[in-house]
Amino acid sequence: MGCPVGKVAGNGDGSALMKDPEKAQRIVEAVVRGAGVPVTVKFRKGWDKGSVNAVEFGRMCEEAGASAITVHGRTRTQMYAGVADWDIIRDVKKAVNIPVFANGDVFEPENAVHIMRYTGCDMAVIGRGSFGNPWIFQRAAVLLDGGEDPGLPPLANRIDVAVSQFEEAARLKGEKIACLEARKHLAWYLHGVSHAAPYRERAVRVETMEDIYKLAGQIKRELR
Numbered sequence: 001m002g003c004p005v006g007k008v009a010g011n012g013d014g015s016a017l018m019k020d021p022e023k024a025q026r027i028v029e030a031v032v033r034g035a036g037v038p039v040t041v042k043f044r045k046g047w048d049k050g051s052v053n054a055v056e057f058g059r060m061c062e063e064a065g066a067s068a069i070t071v072h073g074r075t076r077t078q079m080y081a082g083v084a085d086w087d088i089i090r091d092v093k094k095a096v097n098i099p100v101f102a103n104g105d106v107f108e109p110e111n112a113v114h115i116m117r118y119t120g121c122d123m124a125v126i127g128r129g130s131f132g133n134p135w136i137f138q139r140a141a142v143l144l145d146g147g148e149d150p151g152l153p154p155l156a157n158r159i160d161v162a163v164s165q166f167e168e169a170a171r172l173k174g175e176k177i178a179c180l181e182a183r184k185h186l187a188w189y190l191h192g193v194s195h196a197a198p199y200r201e202r203a204v205r206v207e208t209m210e211d212i213y214k215l216a217g218q219i220k221r222e223l224r
Contacts, residue, residue: 073105089121106129
């Protein structure tokens with residue numbers, strides 16, 4: 001119940017359900033009855049700044065039988081812009097007795113530690129921070145256990161992981177779709193890498209796995 005995109009919310013689904021809590025409650029109750037497993041609900045701060053109702057919505061989810069809730073600290077109208085409001089997540093945590101997962105602006109491992117300490121939540125949910133960076137989960141877990149951040153693997157290793165991702169995508173979806181997806185994913189893997197702009201430009205033009213192999217080889221040889 002947190003998706004903000006127009007084709008979802010425009011049909012009354014996703015985050016639009018925050019404008020109709022009674023309907024949302026019936027949905028949660030029905031899913032809890034039929035699922036046979038614990039049910040969680042994700043939602044946002046509210047629809048817009050004039051209708052912030054995350055606390056009330058969280059209480060409703062608990063009453064409807066949800067086992068846990070995830071709160072994204074932005075309104076629907078914010079989409080992914082601006083800064084996530086961790087205060088509202090903390091307010092929801094104080095208002096319910098079920099586990100609350102905090103979501104919004106966890107882009108670095110230390111952000112996961114900070115959001116959990118600040119909000120008192122039971123878990124940090126990482127979304128966009130994992131794009132091209134699947135290591136963020138392991139690094140955050142180490143920090144949460146009191147260890148030192150191991151940092152990112154060398155670029156060559158990261159590119160190998162990216163290629164294995166695209167190979168698996170090709171196996172599951174076919175080469176054409178895998179390459180279309182690789183165009184943006186490879187750019188994410190190169191985010192923050194010095195002198196990577198020309199390679200990101202080439203990434204958005206790959207059409208075959210052979211193109212990916214050639215580009216990956218050049219990146220590993222020429223960048224650090």
